[in-house]
Amino acid sequence: MSKAIFYHAGCPVCVDAEQMILDYLDKSKTTTEVVHLGNDQSRIEEAEKVGVKSVPALVIDGNVYHINFGASLADVKG
Amino acid sequence: MSKAIFYHAGCPVCVDAEQMILDYLDKSKTTTEVVHLGNDQSRIEEAEKVGVKSVPALVIDGNVYHINFGASLADVKG
Numbered sequence: 823m824s825k826a827i828f829y830h831a832g833c834p835v836c837v838d839a840e841q842m843i844l845d846y847l848d849k850s851k852t853t854t855e856v857v858h859l860g861n862d863q864s865r866i867e868e869a870e871k872v873g874v875k876s877v878p879a880l881v882i883d884g885n886v887y888h889i890n891f892g893a894s895l896a897d898v899k900g
Numbered sequence: 901m902s903k904a905i906f907y908h909a910g911c912p913v914c915v916d917a918e919q920m921i922l923d924y925l926d927k928s929k930t931t932t933e934v935v936h937l938g939n940d941q942s943r944i945e946e947a948e949k950v951g952v953k954s955v956p957a958l959v960i961d962g963n964v965y966h967i968n969f970g971a972s973l974a975d976v977k978g
Contacts, residue, residue, distance in 0.1 A: 846960060848925060885920065
């Protein structure tokens with residue numbers, strides 16, 4: 823079972839992408855965790871380490887997929 | 901059943917994203933078509949009309965998700 827983590831920050835671009843991820847990701851192949859970096863700033867460092875540069879971003883087994891562009895991590899740190 | 905179209909141009913970023921799409925998109929909810937715009941330039945106009953700005957891009961029921969950044973459509977037209 824793969825592990826997918828969707829990092830977002832609550833912006834409209836993020837919410838739109840989140841819907842796609844939750845609707846269309848194959849739940850038989852992966853478990854999905856949604857992390858709101860705006861609310862949970864303690865996980866920003868973890869996101870940066872794995873290579874997340876902006877949100878929304880989907881990380882599956884360590885591979886980072888930036889989806890559209892909502893905000894940079896620098897902006898999320900605000 | 902939704903319809904997902906993955907537009908790409910054969911670049912490494914595209915190929916990497918394609919693997920994720922083909923592996924993790926829920927086949928019970930969507931059919932997936934892969935369009936190589938480098939080989940099939942006749943479909944660039946269609947991609948532009950739906951809002952694709954760069955590849956790789958995933959379009960599900962008209963919603964465009966740009967995944968990472970491989971090349972702009974202008975570059976694909978080359």
